[in-house]
Amino acid sequence: MKILLLRTASNYLLPLLLLFSVFILLRGHYEPGGGFVGGLIASIAFILHSLAHGLENTKKILRRPPFFLIPIGLAVAMLSGLLPLFFGQPFMTGMWMDNPLPIIGLVGTALFFDIGVYIVVIGVTLTILFTISESI
């Protein structure tokens, strides 16, 4: 009975929490939030799902082992730092678009950097937790 409740709830909670984590990530530049917290929330979403449905099912949703995310995130963060180099500015200079986009707001290199952090955090957290729970 208990597990049924959790299972049903987690089905809806997974997308909601992921959405929430993206929200937290995007608002980070103006309000409390950011890539690190966002990444942790997204990891919690997956952990919750794995607790309810078992690790195998969560892995099926992810399709790839979570450590695939780590190099992607690192690359995104690195590229956001490298971008200013093409405009003749030093590594990791913050660059911004002139006008804000609807919903997302002002887009700049720092946002991409934060997205990189977000992805790395999800990758690292899930790798560690999945590895530990698998090897028990």
Next chain:
Amino acid sequence: MIIAVLSGFLLAFFLLCLTKPLSSRMSMLLSLLPVGLFAYFVLLLTKIFSGPTLFYSYSWVPSMDIDLQFKVDGLSGLFSLLITGIGALVFLYSSSYMKGHRYINRFYAYLSMFMGSMLGLVLADNLLLLFVFWELTAISSFFLIGFNNTSAASRKSSLVAWGVTAGGGFFLMAGLIFIGSIAGTYSLQEMLNSSEVLKSHPLYGLILFFFFMGAFTKSAQFPFHFWLPGAMKAPTPVSAYLHSATMVKAGIYLIARFTPILGGSVYWNSTLLIVGGITMLYAAYHSIFRIDMKSVLAYSTISALGILVFLLGLGTHEAFVAATVFIVVHALYKGGLFLITGVIDHQTGTRDLTKLRGLRYSMPILAIAGLLAALSSAGIPLTVGFIGKDLIYEATLIGNNGIFLTACALVVNILLACAGYLAGIRPFQGSKSDEIEVAKHPSFLMWSPPLFLGILSIVFGCFPGIMDAVTQRVLLSMQQEGELALKIWHGFNTVLIISLVTIVLGIVLFLLWKPSADKMNVVARLEHLSPESIAKAIARIFTNIAARYTLFMHNNYLRSYLRKIMLFFVCLIGYYLIKNVHLQINLDNLTTIKIYEVVIFLIMVAAIITVIVSPSRLIAIIGTGVVGYCICLIFVFFGAPDLAMTQFTIDTLTTVLFVLVLLRLPSFLNTKDGLARSGDGVLAGFVGLIISVIALQVLNEPTDKTVSMFYADNAYLLAKGKNVVNVILVDFRGYDTFVEITVLTIAAIGVFGMLKIRSSEIE
């Protein structure tokens, strides 16, 4: 020039990247590198014969005064020729000796890395650069000695050699830094002007000590000689190259190089004389007692190195001439003898002098090479060894203690002559032995290098004038002016008589002496007093103490670790607080307590009590989770939502992790044992008390708000963000964040690696 020095490293890198083992023909082609380098250095040498010393400088770390400065003068030129020349022969020889070995790529990679480091070492004109290459030679030597990494003895020998030479390297580094800072420059060339400053400096004695420790360990001087016989575990071409002709002479090179800078004082000369003298006598005596051919050669090499140090210690013009020539002499005959030993070992499978005989029937050409090397080693006229020996006696005869020094040199030379005969002639003598399988004739690449070296010994011996120009340039780099002409015939004088006595007594000793295991055992009886055993005993005591310390500190109980860390913390911080801080608690600025704060506080206390008294581990973990959430709420109350959010998520994940790990832990340990529990309680109480005191004390300190004000003011202006915390993370301190996520990645890889490997091993 920089390409010449670094080519060895480039080749090594390239070889390590190859996936297929080198074929014999390919490895032969590799010797084109040393041959090419040899030609290049010959060219450079002819340039400096007619012109000034050549300098090359490339910028490396200009802010720290480290540049890639290279200098080609007589001394570095001579050594470069030896390194590349002998190197070329060893490369060729190895292509046959190591044929078909599984790790032949690795072997050649180490070998060319060594060649590069050695070239860098002798050519460097910057102290720090010299030191870098000095260490690189030790590293490549370590790899080469331990090349047969499946043999425990060979691994152990490489560790001993590494320990001794790298330990000496530390001393050398200290010495070089002293020299550099006192002279005010790290350039060897500029340092020549600071010689007087260095010699009159109050730290001169200490500098000499450090410097000699480095040079003596590398050049295997008594009492650090014991690593060299051990190093004979290396494949024989390596022994010939590193541990006879080149690397062990690095110490000699260093002493010669610094002679014009540090040398000339009584301390300098007498230290070198005494250490060199003891080494040459001790090792020469030991060499004839050995029955392993390589062992004989190892000890006679140590003895030869002793002679070189001894000559440099004499410090006269004649001694420098003798040392220069003897370096060449020794490289030629000892390199040859080693290569011959390698062939014998390779063809017959043994190096035991008591078993080997009659090999001249199966390997006639090798026997000739052996004869030539042995003759040069003994100093028979018309070999280069004769000239070397003459010069040594000429050098020792001058001065107050001439007779005594000459007597020492005479004894050493007689013993060395005998050792040379033992290695070069004894295996080929006598009737065919039945114990040894009929050895095939070695391939061309195996017998030609030693034969070539033997012929060179004769050529140089008959026409010593070839060496004039080089020798003169070498002396010039040691700041010794003067003409010289090397001759075969010096007239009928004392030196000639002594030389003849040496030859005759050497032959007599050789004819009477039969190496045997019994004789070796006689020497071995004193083994427990040798420097080697003493060093090993010290090493054993050291590991024992380390093991005990580790067992005490690292006993695999998490609670014991925590206890130690907390105890240390309490003692250190508590001592500091009592001793230095005037404790005062200012309650004026505290705000009034709100009702929801009290509620949170009560929840926390209840949770903590639950954690302490709960008999179930799961409940205890959830209790700590509750405490964590309460702290998040406190963050929220006091205006740190970012912190609260992060803490909240982290706490959740930690609890999940805890629960996961829980399954792995042993069943709940019943620590109802009152004494231990109350002890832990007191400790925890102290930690809490100290933290509280620190927290209250911090309030009294005026805080410097410049940094936080800067961030607050500029977050929007410079980084277009309103959330200061996040702007700091992704923009102002973006580098830090980048490093942090990299560290996270490493942690994930670590966890993944350790757990996955472990679980797959269990399966």
